[in-house]
Amino acid sequence: HIQGTRWNKNVITYSIARYTRDLPRNTVDSLVQSAFSVWARASSLTFVRSRSRNADIVVEFVTAAHGDLYPFDGPRGTLAHAFGPGLGVGGDTHFDDDEHWTAGETGFNLFVVAAHEFGHALGLKHSRNPKSLMYPTYKPSRSANLLSREDVANINALY
Numbered sequence: 001h002i003q004g005t006r007w008n009k010n011v012i013t014y015s016i017a018r019y020t021r022d023l024p025r026n027t028v029d030s031l032v033q034s035a036f037s038v039w040a041r042a043s044s045l046t047f048v049r050s051r052s053r054n055a056d057i058v059v060e061f062v063t064a065a066h067g068d069l070y071p072f073d074g075p076r077g078t079l080a081h082a083f084g085p086g087l088g089v090g091g092d093t094h095f096d097d098d099e100h101w102t103a104g105e106t107g108f109n110l111f112v113v114a115a116h117e118f119g120h121a122l123g124l125k126h127s128r129n130p131k132s133l134m135y136p137t138y139k140p141s142r143s144a145n146l147l148s149r150e151d152v153a154n155i156n157a158l159y
């Protein structure tokens, strides 16, 4: 992915351009907002929702080939991806809508996956610590405090 190192501002805008039919829109809105607030609480970053596709981070649910070089793969496998910080596609976060997105323990939990992806959208790489949110494999049962000490240290080393 096009990896910038970091955003050069502390107020980062996001918009939700396309939704999944797995969940009500306002549920998607609140899970996305909660996933951003995980990072906001651990850092000096602020996330502001905008209605424009010119937001820094454009969030959308898409399937298969969807206009970038990283087509999704149907159910399971890749769940989502995010571009690192930068102009244009930088920061944009795509969720594979061939997955079953949920707010609970079944399917794939949108809050957990989004929080991980937004880590990438902020410039974080994967962690080798299984306790970290930035560990590369999905685990449904995560406690409320999603971030490990390592995640908090890494976001604060960057911003």
Ligand SMILES: COc1ccc(S(=O)(=O)[C@H](CC(=O)O)C(F)F)cc1
Residues within 6 Å of the ligand: 077, 078, 079, 080, 081, 082, 112, 113, 114, 116, 117, 120, 133, 135, 136, 137, 138, 139
């Ligand atoms: C905990 O959050 C995630 C774990 C694993 C994934 S993933 O299996 O889609 C991963 C993509 C990623 O690490 O962002 C894989 F390489 F495709 C996404 C979110």
Ligand SMILES: [Zn+2]
Residues within 6 Å of the ligand: 066, 068, 070, 081, 094
């Ligand atoms: Zn994509």
Ligand SMILES: [Zn+2]
Residues within 6 Å of the ligand: 116, 120, 126, 134, 135, 136
């Ligand atoms: Zn990842």
